[in-house]
Amino acid sequence: MTEVPIIYIISMGVIICLILIIIYFKQIKPLKSKYRKHNNTMEEHIILLQQKNISMNERIDQLENELLKLDQKVNELTFKGQPESDKKNSVSFIKSTPETFDKTIHYTQFLQKNHDIVKLLSDGRTTDQVAQMLNKSIREVEMVSRLLKG
Incomplete structure (x- = not known):
């Protein structure tokens, strides 16, 4: 039985580790791009919701102003003939x-x-x-x- 020098065993272990590391990083790269796409989509949704929130606040302000104008008209009409x-x-x-x-x-x-x-x-x-x-x-x-x- 021939003995394999220890240096060969260590070098084979290092090569196997390098191969496993390369395989691992190749699998992670597609996942990163997938998460980036989802992140971009979520950011777009957040921006859209913020825009809708701004427009709703503007509409509420507009309705409050219209209510005040109606109040003034009611007061004018109430006092008109008195x-x-x-x-x-x-x-x-x-x-x-x-x-x-x-x-x-x-x-x-x-x-x-x-x-x-x-x-x-x-x-x-x-x-x-x-x-x-x-x-x-x-x-x-x-x-x-x-x-x-x-």
Whole structure:
């Protein structure tokens, strides 16, 4: 039996390792290009979503402005036929310059729900008189009065 020198065994091991490393890197290269394609596609989707978000925000701003214009028109039409003394005492149903859209909606709902109380208070009646006329509690009328003044 002949002995194989150790140098041949080591060199064969190194050659096998190099072959395995080359095979490994050849398999990874197609995966990298595949991931790059997916990454580019995802970036395109992100850009598209950002553009849609910007356009939606612009549309929301536009609708808020249109709502304010409609509010001004409603106020103009409401006050158009009233004498000057009634204009001073009447209450607008929507604030002309609301801080936010949500506050405008809540304020409008509040005024619509408590329209009778608001009308009588704006006519100069006391909270006791309004409560008695509408068969409401004095505290309820006082709360509405405070919210209108605030």
